[in-house]
Amino acid sequence: MSNSPGSVPANLNGDGIRVGVVQARFNEEITNGLWAACCSELLRLGVLNEDILHITVPGAMEIPIALQRLAFSGEFDALVALGAVVKGDTYHFEIVCAESARGISSVALAHDVPVVNMVLTTYTEDQAIERIEDKGVDAARAAVEMGNLMMTLDDNLPGADDEVEDDE
Template identity: 35%
Template structure:
């Protein structure tokens, strides 16, 4: 469904598992900090709201979205107790191909880390044409992608634990 028709923070159509038994890491890019800070706050608050204990949320900043993949890899390699890793970032289209390379690398990297470790690694990266679109998806009129990433982490951690 097109984002303009959907609120990223509306979960009325789904059941959300309780997160009391889960340990979840949030890796957040510092680049575009105004946006990623809002994404982080949404993810953190949503995890707490759904039962994840504050001490079971590991928060780690990284310089930019490109570094999200290696941070998730390091966390899952060194911390076997994690049930999921949420990767939060924001890449805004510019005048060069840099946008395409970063977005592609991060999306593929997150997928590969998840497959390698058989753990949910959640792609919570905004890839927008301009700053206003990012604001609209980081707590603005389209909700918060951070909320969506946290719910996805809970659902996938529950899925993994249920198998």
């Protein structure tokens, strides 16, 4: 894709990018693989080991509150949610998928920090296993790109990094 006037090219240089990663332990074989691929790619892109915080939570429903705490800290340029929800025989799958996704998205919008949602939602464990490597890498690349994009916008748009003030 060529750069046109006024465009902002993708920047995958992880130098100086601080990333918080929240990993669900449920379906741990899958989520450990996602984390390994994500961490490896973050380091390959130039994110320093000391600029990565990795924490784990019990499952996908607990990811949003942990992300929110990280977002509140103001210490991260991007956050990543890693998890795996595999369909079972009950409606619980739909609730977990929808509510974790809603919570993850709300953190990004409420705190003005990019949050990469890489909670796999699959019909079978095999489908999730097939996606581990690619999706872990995708999560890292999206986090670095979005962290850089937000910094570029902060530097180039008037008022982009200003806090939104409440009308009281």
